[in-house]
Amino acid sequence: MDTQDIYFEGRIAAWVTRAGIAFSSWVDELDHDDPVWRFICAASACAFDVLNGGVSAPFSEDVAMAYARGTFVGAAQFDSTRPNRLGPLYPTFIVREL
Numbered sequence: 001m002d003t004q005d006i007y008f009e010g011r012i013a014a015w016v017t018r019a020g021i022a023f024s025s026w027v028d029e030l031d032h033d034d035p036v037w038r039f040i041c042a043a044s045a046c047a048f049d050v051l052n053g054g055v056s057a058p059f060s061e062d063v064a065m066a067y068a069r070g071t072f073v074g075a076a077q078f079d080s081t082r083p084n085r086l087g088p089l090y091p092t093f094i095v096r097e098l
Contacts, residue, residue, distance in 0.1 A: 004047040004059055006040060013040045016047040042068035 006014040008027075015022045021044045030037035046067035050059040057063045 002051065004051060006043050006047060006064075008036065008040055014044040014047075016044050016051065018048075018051045021045075021048055039068050042071045045071070 002018060004016045005012055006016060011026065012024050013027050014024065023040070023044070027037060027040055032038075043064040046055065046064045047059050049055040049067075050057070050063070055063065055067070
């Protein structure tokens with residue numbers, strides 16, 4: 001696989017290739033302090049690392065969540081037991097492979 005789509009709440013948030021990441025316009029409009037923006041960036045970086053061999057696991061929702069927790073997002077921000085402003089994240093983040 002050479003590309004990975006990142007979806008958030010049923011909308012395409014980013015398109016990741018081995019060469020880079022392109023964000024949807026609605027993501028570009030988010031404030032950079034917004035936890036949704038930060039999570040989408042982290043999930044996209046994870047997909048980029050998977051595509052380029054930096055992460056050995058296949059890309060999945062679980063891998064993206066663990067990667068986000070390990071980066072600048074912060075575990076408490078997207079912990080399923082602590083709803084953020086969108087409610088629990090797990091039901092709204094969807095990974096679709098091409």
